Amino acid sequence: MEFFKIKKDIPFMKNALVFNAISFVTFALAVFFLFSRGLHLSVEFTGGTLMEVSYSQPADLQKVRATVGTLGFSEVQVQNFGSARDVMIRLPAQKGVSSAQQSEKVLTALKADNPEVMLRRTEFVGPQVGDELAEDGLKALAFVVIGIVIYLAVRFEWKFAVSAIIANLHDVVIILGFFAFFQWEFSLAVLAAVLAVLGYSVNESVVIFDRIRENFRRYRKMNTVEVIDNAITSTISRTIITHGSTQIMVLSMLLFGGETLHYFAMALTIGICFGIYSSVFVAAAIAMWLGIEREDLIKPIKKDNDPTDENAGAVV
């Protein structure tokens, strides 16, 4: 079986401007939504109490809301979680009131209403922890970005490192943009997914760069644009198959993982889809704009066709 029967190199770079424009618009939209709507941060980041209760019959959200409302919390969110019988209640952090008191008060009130209610899960995070988590998240992101840039700069060349990281950060912003637009809950698990996808999709760019380097060496008559086109064309089958198989796993999580893994899998899905797009169309194009040349990659002392040459990389 073979999905990709491509006879000629696809002229990706001829349309680079179009692709970059599309990227830029998506990116701008994502940034716009991030600022206008903001992320719907989970309790882990904001501090507060989260309760999940279940009823034996489909729950009456209005009634639950009214019951919790009488307890005098300022901002309470009540919504279904997973099924109609499960209800999630979010209470903001209150100064001076401990978590235990909050969740117990709510549960007692709900029990008075309907004795069948069952507490499935509570989660309380103090405000100081929330701030730390947000800070640690940013630190982790910085660590990943710097680590990858250094690694690629050493392994390839700084122009590649910069374009790969720009392309993939653009993915991260787009994922965040989706979360802002749909107001999906941004939790620690989603943060983990975003960082994992950042590390994962950078390797797409790595494969293409590897091939570009090899092509510069092999086809001396090709110009930069042709070399890049050929590199992308010959790796596209592998790119789509690997992303497809990763996506199968993520899809399985989306289908079977339940509510807890839902947004985690969602972030991965967006990351994988845009990961293909950005490494194929954006990373190489940025490298081209940055003026990548044969001389950048081929060191003066050449060891052509040496299979043990580590720098030869692999072409797939």
Place this chain on the structure above:
Amino acid sequence: MNRYPVWKYAIIVIALLLGVVYTLPNFFGEAPAVQVSSGKATIKVDTGTLQKVEDALKGAGVTAQSIALEGGSIRARFDSTDEQLKAKDAVQKALIPDAADPQFVVALNLVSRSPAWLTGLHAAPMYLGLDLRGGVHFMLQVDMQAALTQRVESLTGDLRSLLREKDIRHGGISRNGQTIEIRLRDAQQLGAAKNLIAAQFADLQTQDVADGNEFRLSASIKPEAARKVQEQALKQNITTLHNRINELGVAEPVIQQQGLDRIVVQLPGVQDTAKAKDILGRTATLEVRMVDESTEARAAEQAGGIVPFGAERYLEREGRPLIVKKQVVLTGDNLTDAQPGFDNQTQEPVVNLTLDAKGARIFKDVTRDNIGKRMAIILFEKGKGEVVTAPVIRGEIGGGRVQISGRMSTTEANDTALLLRAGSLAAPMEIIEERTIGPSLGAENIAKGFNSVTWGFLVIVAFMCIYYAMFGLFSGIALGVNLLFLVAILSMLQATLTLPGMAAMALALGMAIDSNVLINERVREELRNGVSPQAAIHAGYDRAWATIFDSNITTLIAGVALLAFGSGPVRGFAVVHCIGILTSMFSAVFFSRGLVNLWYGSKKKLKSVSIGTVWRPEGGTAVKAD
């Protein structure tokens, strides 16, 4: 060219064997069990206890599948939960005659059903996190500033009495935040005070304060001493928490230090958060009182008569009653430390107590006036007192250093010191994070994680087999081996598996197949270029390796960042993610190559390999390579 030397196959076989052995325990499931552990620092679970448990079970007519004493607790395994509950009642009745004073913790637990030979190899099932088995998780923050202030306060008192003792006149000592300010008359006194502090208070550093014509000295706690105070406060709080949690009857509580000033408490299976919180936040107090040695009191002690007015009856640890005066001499607030040790002369085990200045003064007066009499040290918990020890006063004790001795074994000395120290929290704590997961939710989460991994795995393997034929099958087997290694390593490390961890497992498999796709595509490409099958396999693996390595490194960078900066659920994800990347490099490259070599390597005149369609653009038509 596609042959592995024997040692490479040997590595594969050994790795597979280890993988299978350490993965096995996960398949046996868990059996209901009753776990008996010590409820007090002074009680040890030993073979005697084991005998008692066995007798109790026999008496109740319950037969245990197995019963064993390991690591300070007894675990008895049963066939069904009914028997487990019956057994628990029987054991509880036998071991805890007085419900108000439990000596043992009898708890329900789940124990792996894996056979003894596996347990002997330290092969245990993966350790499930709270979100998979249900329970409560608390993170407590210790108020270190309060601990330091308390320490400075006690040092201030010590300093005051020492200055008086040495006859150094001062114009007032006061504590200002965490510094002690001393006003002195003249330069000479200032010098004397400074020398005294340097000689006697190793924890303090002094600084002259120039303030017009006044002589002032400010003393503050040294940074290294402050660190020690904080470490001790944390350690003591952890000990106290241990003692309190024992009462909850939790089979495997986790109480761990996190960072410099935090404690994580995890109680698997506990659903009653309110009670747990109540017990964690409780304060125990210590009191020193005089023993009532009047004849009436003696009579009451021996015959159980009426307790005289102004006295109370308490039980000693051995269960003997003791009549103690109601008047309190000292409380635990005055006790700064308790450590086990040995007497200088007799080499007998002793407990050394350190009192603060006020306590030392009172203690000196009391001991001077009561030579030959007994004093009792009583620990109050939940409003119930127990006499820890009641020694006879041999002489006046000054200086705030008290030695408790007399017919104690080393263990007893250790336990008494622990009990005295553990009486109260060294510093106040606050719950800053709390999570409760119901047991049904835990089971659901396991099923969800398991389903995600299984279905994703099956679909990927099916796709690989269709798309890459024989090579796809090799890739699929390699992926299965990857999963085997991942589970084996997680079981071996006893790393906590959480739902995000299971998600990481699924993702690791999804990413691991990447390497095999790289290899297979590369081999196809070599074949497309007209290279001979053996050379194509060789080049495919060799050439793909650099790319696989590069791509795994970038993924690993992200994983390490998550491990370093993540906490809670993210950590659980990161651990599995990182291990998954490492195992995938082994299984996808080294192991799958082994399979390919075994299959094709020996065939000298290999005409074709089964790797699906190798399509050649030149011909314009597809050429089947197999």
